[in-house]
Amino acid sequence: MAEDFNWAIGGEAGDGINSTGKIFAQALSRAGRHVFTSKDFASRIRGGYTAYKVRTSVDDVQSVVDRLDLLVALTQRTIDENLDELHDDSAIIYDGERSWEADVPEEMFAIDVPLKSLAEEAGGAIMRNIVALGAACELADFPIENLDEALEKRFGGKGEKIVENNKEAARLGQEYVQEEYANVSTDSFDFSLETTDADYVLLNGDEAIGMGAIAAGCRFYAGYPITPATDVMEYLKGRIEHFGGQVVQAEDELSAINMALGAARAGARSMTATSGPGIDLMTETFGLVATSETPLVIADVMRSGPSTGMPTKQEQGDLNMALYGGHGEIPRFVVAPTTIDECFWKTVEAFNLAEKYQVPVYLLADLALAVTEQTFSPEAFDMDAVEVDRGRVVDEDDIDEWLDEEGRFQPHAATEDGISPRAFPGTEKGAHMSTGLEHNALGRRTEEKSVRLEQVEKRQRKVETAQEREDWDVREYGDADADNLVISWGSNEGALVEALDLMDDDLDVRVLSVPYIFPRPDLTEDVQNADETIVVECNATGQFADLIEHDVLERVQRVNKYDGVRYKADELAADITERLEGQA
Amino acid sequence: MSSDVRFTDFKSDKQPTWCPGCGDFGTMNGMMKALAETGNSPDDTFVVAGIGCSGKIGTYMHAYALHGVHGRALPVGTGVKLANPDLEVMVAGGDGDGYSIGAGHFVHAVRRNVDMTYVVMDNRIYGLTKGQASPTSREDFETSTTPGGPQQPPVNPLALAFASGATFIAQSFSSDALRHQEIVQKAIEHDGFGFVNVFSPCVTFNDVDTYDYFRDSLVDLQDEGHDPTDREAAKEKILEADKEYMGVIWQDEDASSYEDTHNVDTNMSEIPDGAPEDGMDLVREFY
Incomplete structure (x- = not known):
């Protein structure tokens, strides 16, 4: 019996693939099983192949694999697109009454279920996907009561009748398979999906970022819809208001970042989220945010570039833009969560870093994190552990020590640690201006050489202070004493951790997953002590590998993927093995 | 807010570098007086400015202020106001800032109707870059970049605002100090987006739209018995081709x-x- 079970539903955009897949994932999660989902989708409302994939196990799952055990195919293309992942004993559920004739490879189980007719029997053709879920429960030997719960969650708001009809549709699918395909079972298709008592929550990276923002005290969000960052905005809308916050849909990204900047100047914890094309526009205002020393969190949920690129495909190509985008030189912090739960925690941390050091912080997430749902224990998001540090904010009581001899507030005072006082509007004696022009301690324009030097150096000093004061931890896996070092950033962590288990025991490998791009931990010793160092990332040129080489002054090997698809554990295990064995 | 605030409290100790005689002096004075008159204080006021001669206003006024990037002052003001609605938000810009590079934001700020005031110092020229055509320059106005004139009709900011669903549209003239202050005051008091296009002559680069021109040609709506709450009347005045008006033209x-x-x-x-x-x-919620 296989340890994990891989299921998918695919069809055309508009077929309800996403919502059906989510229902199945929720049913599994409710049943105390771990779930990891992924999506193949196109940037269009109708038409085009789309699929929702679910990997589930009673053990932790944190990656996708190149295997599909049970596929619900609403189109022939769904079968064709997944031939690589299907195996000899895969089962394919399809509706033989549909106009297309399914071409299921001979060796696989072809499960012909009249989805539409059964759905109509239950109350409407619209429920045909639910019939397929019932059929899937039967084939995977998964107690259908768990599906009922997920159906109640999904359709509860639409009334009891709708819920009951959907449950009935699922039952009809289940019974049809019981009667017609009682003997679908072989050595490698013999699933019995156990349930456990564990309570899990199921969420994606965008939702984790949004929830982290609220937890951290973010109260203002301005954004412009863009794949794959829109979920952040949709999560916050309707929730942040409960805490006194606001979400504004701006007319474009130029406006969004300026609104967020305005709110931050008014003292709010403020953020915007976008993807590469939006970052291009926001770069105009980025320098102003940084030089006016305004704390702001800018989430870049990366997708394939350049230009419009592949909007629904994975890439980690914006690292250099986050680090260097914009004219002139100005400190910015770049934090890159490596897992979905870390999307929550790194968002909280990004807000603290932004305010403590009065810098813009790029939160570099990627599509693979954003659109993937994963199960976690609720304690993974322990709200009691959230700390809010607003940095050097002054009020009426302590503002006097920050006034110059003429009683004027100095928002850019060149302090020893580089961090100046902040006075929120409304604070008596705190009125001051800020500008994108080079300025003095008062925030007023200057081109005087000594002041220019003082301000550039003061801003730079904040980085040194942060390097000293903060923990820039890496996440470590594998054998700590291994000869071989694999370094990664962003969403590859899950696949890497699973790849460790798949690789030959003779290959000793230590994995460092790095969530901080700037400032970042010094990995010099780690790289120097390793026989081989491989840097894994989803881009063509190895942008993070460049940084490691720059830091360590030593060449590293690069494993890159830029076909728009995230790393899979088995694929990564093979790639790393090939590199390391190639060296031997 | 203390009642003993004087308009000079809104003056910073920085001397303006505007050209002697620039309309912006009068525009700014009227804004400061209107702010004081409406009971605001520098500590509760946020001034946002864009780029251009007008952009310097944040330096010359004493308040919380941000001198932003070109054309994006309105979104900044929107963020400030929504993050702390107790603040009085005053956004200032020029005709280039508001009707050229920032025209998109203008349209959407108008229709959003956030309670703030937008004062555009309209001199129908790019002054800081030394005399190029602006979106409100006349069709035949010759400049270094438009030797034969722009040969495009100027933007009618009032019509643009009206078409975008404005709830307060006014026009004033920087040298008519009393009326200008009065009009800005009404914009501040308006519960929503108060838009004032101020003719603020550039004495250095614009020899057409001069003090004399505005003095001779501007018609004060007050003298016309205009009712700003009359939508049809407002529309007529806004679209009138051969006359320019001063006063509150439209208020919903x-x-x-x-x-x-x-x-x-x-x-x-x-x-x-x-x-x-x-x-x-x-x-x-994610169970």
């Missing part, structure tokens, strides 16, 4: 501000020092 007193429709009532600078008390409810 019944319109709801963004703050009203979106329940904006919180000073967002005040947050707890940890996650919200009911934070775990957010997690449980």
